[in-house]
Amino acid sequence: MEPSETSAQADETVTVNLFVNGEPRQLQVTSNVVLLDALRDELHLTGTKKGCDHGQCGACTVHVEGKAINSCLRLAVMCEGQHITTVEGLARNGELHPVQRAFLDHDAYQCGYCTPGQMMSAAALLEDDRIAADDASVREAMSGNICRCGAYKNILEAVQDARQVMVSGTEGRS
Amino acid sequence: MDTQVIGHRTPRVDGENKLTGRADYTTDWYVDNMLHGYPVPASISHGTLEALDIEPVLAMPGVVAVYHHGNFPKLYRSPSSQAHQDQVSEVRLPFEDERIHYDGQYVAMVVAERYEQARAAAHALQARYHQDSGARPGLLETREDGRPLESEGGLRGDPDSAYERAPVKIDHVYAIAPESHMQMEMHATLAQWRDDRLIVHESTQGVVYQHKAMARIFDMPEEKVEVISHYIGSGFGNKLFMWPHAVATAAAARELGRPVKTVLSRQQDMASGGNRPASRQRLRLAADEQGRLLSMRHDSTTETSFVHPYVDSVGTPTLNLYACDNAAISHHLLEVNHGTPCPMRAPGEVSGIYALECAMDELAIALDMDPLELRRRNYSYEDPTKGLPWSSKHLDTCYDSAARRFGWERRDPRVGSMREGDEILGWGMATSSWTAGRQPCMARVELRADGTVMAACGTQDIGTGTYTVVAQTVAELTGVPLDRVEVRLGESSLPAGPLSGGSMATATTLPAVAAAVRAAIDELKEVATDEDAPFTGADPDGLAFRDGALADEQGKRVAFDDLLSGQKLGSVSGDGQAAPGDEQNQYSFRSFGAHFVEVRWDPGISRLCVSRVVSSIDIGRAVNPVTARNQVEGAIVMGIGMGLFEKLDYDPRDARLINNNYSDYIVTSHADMPEIDVELLDNPDYAFNEFGARGVGEIGLTGIAPAIANAIYHATGKRIRDLPITIEKLMEP
Amino acid sequence: MRTFAYRTADDVTQAVTTHGADDQVAYVAGGTTLLDLVKLDVMRPTQLVDINRLPLGEVETLDDGRLRIGATVTNTELAHHPEVKARYPLLSQALLAGASTQLRNMATTAGNIMQRTRCPYYRDASAACNRREPGSGCDAMHGINRMHAVLGVSDQCIATHPSDMCIAMAAIGATLTLEGPDGKREIAFNDFHRLPGDQPEKEHELRPGELITYITLDTPIEGAGAYYLKLRDRASYEFALASAGALVSIQDGVIHEARLALGGVATKPWRSHEAEQALHNQPAAVSTFEMAAEAAMQDAVPHEHNAFKIPLARQAIVRALREACKDAENANEPR
Structure with a gap:
């Protein structure tokens, strides 16, 4: 779908059409609303968290057009026509995503507040063959997600475990 | 069992x-008709609010109200009693008067229909201040020592004369910069009044405490107040006791007859939502030639704000970690123009153990003795402060096991002796401990x-x-x-x-x-x-x-x-x-452990990293070994931050907080995580309770920073006594 | 975050026309700097022009061998682009040393060039800052200035340029294509950013309403080794205390051509011609690198908390040169 031209005056509410977790959704927002707040306040998709509001912690990570981004630094109006995946869209048909499964198995969290962002980053990096599979590369690629509880060891194990599942899953299908 | x-x-x-x-954190709650609160922080740290230009802000889109000293309803202070479980983090009520005691103190709160509207209005609100001269900067920026606190003192034997007579002694001052909890979920409150009942969703570590404190402050029967906190984006101590944002939010909701939700910004959270206070600690240790401790003195000063006398009891570990007949601790408290401090993970003890365990390392060097051996020679078989046996102490097993797994026997004690390419390895260790309550x-x-x-x-x-x-x-x-x-x-x-x-x-x-x-x-x-x-x-x-x-x-x-x-x-x-019952009169309860740390120092580029941590921790029975181990591993990660990165930077000229965000306040990132090997001993402490569990949240953090500092000395020959150990300190000649 | 109007544009002409010469209007692409600063009330645009739909998302090799990068190519795409990895590894390394995966996925090439300083006083709307508010003073000068610059400073401003990508570009050499109300023009990358001098608010040579449309990298140095070294407090996701980007070509053990640029220590992406001169025709040896490091930092001016950056930058230079030389030797070895 070709995005339509968007034009909004200050204080004016505009309509933004996007696809969230595969569903077409419509937002009524002013131009200063960021995607993070739109997802939470307008769509009540509260799995995506705010930890800093300045791209400094990664708790708000979502996928826009398949790429992991900080939703706190993207205006909702800039997402017209785009496909967005949040943590609520990771599981399919009631089945946890391999990353979710691995986070559960490896206790890759404590308080759970950074976890949606961690998993969105993990899910993206596992689909990105430009990021090497070794531990050091994964740790670097995951460093945009702060876990103040410090569960990095288990997060790393979970990511690498999910990789095995996803690889074997792919092989199973081929 | x-x-x-x-x-x-x-x-x-x-x-x-x-x-x-699906987990419903406080910030995730939305209710019908809900308004958004956004506090307005002071931009000075010491002075008086002279004027607020309210009218233009009230005219902004969506703005419903602006609360401030001039129109905030009269409320009551909570007695803030731990015994009565109504303790609060700051006894001063929001907008109580027009005095400003710290940068970030709320001078107003905007309430608006939408979050963006509240934030825009808060930014637009013009305040005029009279700034007083002489804002007191942080403890570590001043030579002042504050007032003595007799209640925090402790003495046994005659440490002064023992020190004088002893053949080997050290006397050093250690300092720890103020730290921020940096819990991922900022402080947040959703307050609703239904009929005459107050229902509060709060990201809190104590629903019972906040419940009672709210009842006191709003002068209500306790049964008319409810506090809910199903999921908490962690706290590390700064969500134990209520902060003023919750009071302001509940009051606004009552005045407006609508639910109000306030989520602090990260900047506000860091300025006014608690911190670990700076400490300055003088350690004097003396031993005989065999390394037996003859005297221990630990004199500490911590800081607090001008609105709440929080005391971080840093000296206590010195009274009970090792066997020594002569020991004394003292404490001073200094008010500074910073936001109010509060407990932060292993409050007091993690700071005190830092100083003590560095001092023990320095004593070992003065004795030309292996630092682990020095600890073994001063092993305490009973609690020296209470004269009671430890209920279940297996620190010796922790030392043995962690040292073996770490490879401590291969340590060459000579400074800078263990090289690998561009890097020098440094190996250090420290004891960890936390009381079991x-x-x-x-x-x-x-x-x-x-x-x-x-x-x-x-x-x-x-x-x-x-x-x-x-x-x-x-x-x-x-x-x-x-x-x-x-x-x-x-x-x-x-x-x-x-x-x-x-x-x-x-x-x-x-x-x-x-x-x-x-x-x-x-x-x-x-x-x-x-x-x-x-x-x-x-x-x-x-x-x-x-x-x-x-x-x-x-x-x-x-x-x-x-x-x-x-x-x-x-x-x-x-x-x-x-x-707890009579067992409290028969035993003393405490957990112990040991951390062994490897650092890698690349002197050619002044780069230091913690590469390996091996720990053995005895917490009694680990009810869930998965989550318990995660606690210790996470504490190690946090301890690396304490050792190397974390410092709240207040400008000493005006006591304003400079690094109030997740970018400039450095916490440990994923890439900083070392190789971690944690062992939890499984020795159920049935004297403590029927499950034998002593708790695990704090202990892992204690001992990490000193083990790092001791490893750094081993690698570099530099004894850095001020945390965090940043690059410029490592570069000093 | 205050309110602002928002407009999209489909091509450069439309974007420039929509923007006009109004200094209250801002272009937005990745938004990672702009929205950060708008939220802090440091930038207060009345209107944004979204340039993400402009056809500036391609990387292409020109006939003369130079690489032309569209303004809205993201840092991630650029870092992993096969041509960049093969011919401009310094740029790839520098990009990947910056920010986080998520930010690199958002941040664009032109946006990175337009990145603002991380000076905490600049970022605090209530502090004195000549860069943000000309004539208001500089709280950093006698405040907490650990992160601040030691090169290119003035008595008005000591704020550091924070980019990693720009350090690589300064070393490689590049040309920016600008388009604005008065038409199209080009400017050398190293002339684009300005020293603070007595006008720190003028950070660059963009005229009102001008847009960076392309960044064209110079042809790479034949057979050069490359190394970007970033020194910082923690291992990732942090701005540099000091960084060095080095390109070195060696013939018979002698440095034939060298480029050196520094980050984290200067008020703009800092190309060190002094160091390059010291390296030219000298043996590829540590003593040479140390002389270059001395030369690079000889005019450095420390303030209260950042004096360590001078020796730290020297160390970064020496190590980056050593590694770049190793890289050059490896590249020259028969495969």
Whole structure:
């Protein structure tokens, strides 16, 4: 779908059409609303968290057009026509995503507040063959997600475990 | 105790909620007609608010109200008593007067229909201040020492003369910069008034405390206040006791007759939501030539704000970590124009152990002795402060095991001697320790006709795994599988439970839950022996409850759900309570452990990293080894931040906080994580409670920073006594 | 975050026309700097012009061998682009050393060039800052200035340029294509950013309403080794205390051509011609690198908390040169 031209005056509410977790959704927002707040306040998709509001912690990570981004630094109006995946869209048909499964198995969290962002980053990096599979590369690629509880060891194990599942899953299908 | 569930690896029962976005953190609550509050922070740290230009802001889109000193309703201060569980983080009420005591103190709160509107209006609100000269900068920026606190002192023997006579001694000053909790979820409140009831969702480590404090402040009967906190984006101590944003939010909701939600910005959270205060500590240790401690003196100063006298008790470990007949601690408190400090993970002790364990390393070097050997020679077999035996101390095993796994015997003690390419390895160690505390607690358990069991307690799970250990306890004692156990926490209307703090929640909560399980089973037995019941006429005491069923000695067995259904009962319930008892007069309870740390120092580029940490920690029984180990591993990660990165930077000229964000305040990132090997000893401490568990939240953090500092000395020859150990300190000649 | 109007544009002409010469209007692409600063009330645009739909998302090799990068190519795409990895590894390394995966996925090439300083006083709307508010003073000068610059400073401003990508570009050499109300023009990358001098608010040579449309990298140095070294407090996701980007070509053990640029220590992406001169025709040896490091930092001016950056930058230079030389030797070895 070709995005339509968007034009909004200050204080004016505009309509933004996007696809969230595969569903077409419509937002009524002013131009200063960021995607993070739109997802939470307008769509009540509260799995995506705010930890800093300045791209400094990664708790708000979502996928826009398949790429992991900080939703706190993207205006909702800039997402017209785009496909967005949040943590609520990771599981399919009631089945946890391999990353979710691995986070559960490896206790890759404590308080759970950074976890949606961690998993969105993990899910993206596992689909990105430009990021090497070794531990050091994964740790670097995951460093945009702060876990103040410090569960990095288990997060790393979970990511690498999910990789095995996803690889074997792919092989199973081929 | 042979167990089926307790002590076994158990995935979190709340895990799926956290992994799917369903977990309802305070910030996730939206209710009809809800307004958004946004505090306006002062931009000076010392002075008076002279004027606020309210009118233009009231005219902005969506703005409903602006609260400030001129129009804020009259409320009452909470007595802030720990004994009465109404303690607050800052006794001063919001907007109480026009004095400004720290940068970020709220001078107003905007309330608007939408979040963006509230934020825009808060930014637009013009304030005029009279700035007083002489804002007192942080403790470490001044030579002032504040006032002595006799209550924080301690003395045994005659440490002064022992010190004078001793052949080997050290005397050094250590300092720790103020730190920020940086919990991922900022402080947040949603307040609603329904009729004359106040319902508050708060990201809190203590629903019971906030419940009572709110009742005092709004002068209400306790039963008319409810505080809810189902999921908490952690706290590390700064969510133990209520902060002014919650009071301002509840008051605004009452005045406006609409629910109000306030989520602090990260900047506000860091400026006014608590911090670990800076400390300056002088350690004087003396020993004989064999390394036996003859004298220990620990004189500390910590800072607090001008509005709340928070004391971080840093000296206490010096009185009980090692055997020494002559020991003394003293404490001074200095008010500074910073936001109010509060407990932060292992409050006091982590700071004190830092200084003590660095000093022990320096003493070992003065003695030309292996630092581990020095600790062994001063092993305390009883608590020197109480004269009571330790309930269960296995620190020697921790030393042995961690040293072996680390490879300590291969350590070349000569500074800078262990090279690998561009890098020099440094190996250091430290003891870790945290007191084992327990509080009175109540709980309720229901056996239900649908085959589920519900356990409820007014404590909360801040990420340590409380939901799971409560479920494990119920499953263990009833034989009902975990997926049929429902745990309800985080509501002040539930039977009163403990703060999630001080590593006390597990040891406090589980015995009460166990008592409630037994009470519920007793109730079930009464029902079972009623007329027209399966065990009519039987002696209830002759029935046993196993694997979810009641059985008599003849082998007759009825599942509890069948029994309840047959009796047309939806459920039976039991109330339980538990409290520490006489064991407190027989033993002293404390956890111990040891950390061994490897750093890698590349002097060519002044780059230092922690590459390896090996730890053995004795916490009694780990009720859930998965979540318990995670606590220690996470504490190691946090300890690296404390050792190398973390410092709240206040501009000494005006005491304003400069690095109030997640970018400029550096915490440990994923790439900084070392290789971590944590062993939890499994020595149940049954003297402490029936499950043998002492708690695990704090201990892992203690000892990490000094082990790093000691390893750095071994690598570089530089003894850096001020935390954090940043690059410029390492570069000093 | 205050309110602002928002407009999209489909091509450069439309974007420039929509923007006009109004200094209250801002272009937005990745938004990672702009929205950060708008939220802090440091930038207060009345209107944004979204340039993400402009056809500036391609990387292409020109006939003369130079690489032309569209303004809205993201840092991630650029870092992993096969041509960049093969011919401009320094740029790839520098990009990947910056920010986080998520930010690199958002941040664009032109946006990175337009990145603002991380000076905390600049980022605090209530502090004195000549860069943000000309004439208001500089709280950093006698405040907490650990992160601040030691090269290119003035008595008005000591704020550091924070980019990693720009350090690589300064070393490689590049040309920016600008388009604005008065038409199209080109400017050398190293002339684009300005020293603070007595006008720190003028950070660059963009005229009102001008847009960076392309960045064209110079042809790479034949056979050069490359190394970007970033020194910082923690291992990732942090701005540099000092960084060095080095390109070195060696013939018979002698440095034939060298480029050196520094980050984290200067008020703009800092190309060190002094160091390059010291390296030219000298043996590829540590003593040479140390002389170059001395030369690079000879005019450095420390303030209260950042004096360590001078020796730290020297160390970064020496190590980056050593590694770049190793890289050059490896590249020259027969495969």
